[in-house]
Amino acid sequence: MPEGSLSCDRENGTVPGEDYTGAFTNTFDGDKDGTWTFNPQIGLTRAPAYLAVKASTDRALYSLDGALSGDWTTEGILNNGDKQPGISHLSFYNSVAQAPLPATVWMMIAGLGGLGAVSRRRKVSAA
Numbered sequence: 223m224p225e226g227s228l229s230c231d232r233e234n235g236t237v238p239g240e241d242y243t244g245a246f247t248n249t250f251d252g253d254k255d256g257t258w259t260f261n262p263q264i265g266l267t268r269a270p271a272y273l274a275v276k277a278s279t280d281r282a283l284y285s286l287d288g289a290l291s292g293d294w295t296t297e298g299i300l301n302n303g304d305k306q307p308g309i310s311h312l313s314f315y316n317s318v319a320q321a322p323l324p325a326t327v328w329m330m331i332a333g334l335g336g337l338g339a340v341s342r343r344r345k346v347s348a349a
Contacts, residue, residue, distance in 0.1 A: 242266065246314065248294075253308030259291040260314070270314035275299070278307035 250256040260269055273284045277296040296309050
């Protein structure tokens, strides 16, 4: 597969005001393996923290731990009857948004606290 025929997305991987367009290079050894490189340019303050590999309808997220280059593969992303799919795209992220804690968790904590208070009150009145 010719280089550049797949995309290198920066969906959530940019810092406002900084242009990451030329900072990434991808190579493709077929459509299931390849390499990536991040070349810091003047003015870029943050390297990517995560790499997402999307293949078919599934994806895998990898922590880069400060690495500026590495390999990517769709191995481990099984689809279509346990076949290794070809890559859809790569995405680099600076951070992963945290999921908000649902209100039901706070209600459960309050309920458990209430049960603990009732249990304690019963022990005190029985004594």
